[in-house]
Amino acid sequence: MSAPVRVLIVDDQVMIRAGLATIVDAQPDLEVAGQCGDGQAAVDLAGEVKPDVVVMDVRMPVLDGIAATRILAGEGVAHPVKVLVVTTFNLDEYVYEALRAGASGFLLKDAPPDRLLHGIRTVAMGQALLDPDVTRRLVGRYAARIRPAEGAVREIPLTPRETEVLRLIAEGLSNGEIAAELVISPETVKTFVSRILTKLDLRDRVQAVVYAYRHGLVT
Structure with a gap:
């Protein structure tokens, strides 16, 4: 054990x-x-x-x-x-x-x-x-505090599909909701999330949300 x-x-x-x-x-x-x-x-x-x-x-x-x-x-x-x-x-x-x-x-x-x-x-x-409803409320109210510099979105080292998953995370969607949105399995979503965190050197989904806003993926 x-x-x-x-x-x-x-x-x-x-x-x-x-x-x-x-x-x-x-x-x-x-x-x-x-x-x-x-x-x-x-x-x-x-x-x-x-x-x-x-x-x-x-x-x-x-x-x-x-x-x-x-x-x-x-x-x-x-x-x-x-x-x-x-x-x-x-x-x-x-x-x-x-x-x-x-x-x-x-x-x-x-x-x-x-x-x-x-x-x-x-x-x-x-x-x-991080409850999705809390995420949606927070990013809607405080997104202006973490908005990016012009052109920051071009610096993201992700594939188009990984970028889309990151955007959906930042919008407060759960893994299940992301899977339904992209018509993929929840296990595939977990794989994408793991890759995103590794590539961007992020600790968890909280940091992923902040990263997405700082790089202009969500408006």
């Missing part, structure tokens, strides 16, 4: 931390590597316990979850940590800033436990937990 996924839980409310820890520790493939109550403690503790995934709250004292995520998972970080942001605040601005900071996913605390566990496992596997 492979080693359990090590999870660091970060929330300033003790009861919330305890509840999340109970859910995680009840799973045979997951284990709680540590708990803490603010972003700075998360940064420090992550260096000690080496978690596979950090479950991160947003509003916390000392250092908020967005800033802590940027330190742990942001661009330029030598050894980035996968971060799943879990918060009570269903605000587009928080979602956008969390993903921009380097988070691999975003969930609300009122999500059922199975969705949280699915999110942890998804992020641990190097995939993004």
Whole structure:
């Protein structure tokens, strides 16, 4: 058997931390590597316990979850940590800033436990937990912030079909929806997505969405 996924839980409310820890520790493939109550403690503790995934709250004292995520998972970080942001605040601005900071996913605390566990496992596997409806809403509202320089689209080192798949990812379509749109199998879509991420040196679908906007594939 492979080693359990090590999870660091970060929330300033003790009861919330305890509840999340109970859910995680009840799973045979997951284990709680540590708990803490603010972003700075998360940064420090992550260096000690080496978690596979950090479950991160947003509003916390000392250092908020967005800033802590940027330190742990942001661009330029030598050894980035996968971060799943879990918060009570269903605000587009928080979602956008969390993903921009380097988070691999975003969930609300009122999500059922199975969705949280699915999110942890998804992020641990190097995939993004990005709901298509959230993607559509975010890119519609914040696309202007990441619009490209003139002519940037010509720099994309992808085949026409890969470029089309990337455009559909950026529009918020799931693999199944992309498969239906292009009349190909979901397995083929997965292959295209893997190639796109590899060719563009992107971590996950979140970064692919940003890349597509920066290079003018979506208007």
